[in-house]
Amino acid sequence: MDEVLYWFETLSGKHPAKPIYSINFRWFGMDRDAEPWEIDAMSLVYIGQMSRVDFEKHIKM
Numbered sequence: 502m503d504e505v506l507y508w509f510e511t512l513s514g515k516h517p518a519k520p521i522y523s524i525n526f527r528w529f530g531m532d533r534d535a536e537p538w539e540i541d542a543m544s545l546v547y548i549g550q551m552s553r554v555d556f557e558k559h560i561k562m
Contacts, residue, residue, distance in 0.1 A: 503552035506530030512544035522553060530556065 506521055508530050516529050517539065523529040528548065535545055551559075 503554050505550055505552055506532060507534050507550045508548040509535060509545040510548055515543040
């Protein structure tokens with residue numbers, strides 16, 4: 502089964518100490534949904550959830 506990640510965009514430029522995956526400090530995936538305090542502290546915008554493999558395919562298009 503593919504690893505499912507929760508994808509967020511950070512409007513503040515901040516990101517968690519241990520993101521699973523990040524792209525240019527704007528988007529990152531986490532292996533769990535973000536806590537409400539993380540959303541507030543980092544100005545996160547939920548993008549969606551997908552596997553790492555699907556996301557890799559998406560950004561190569």
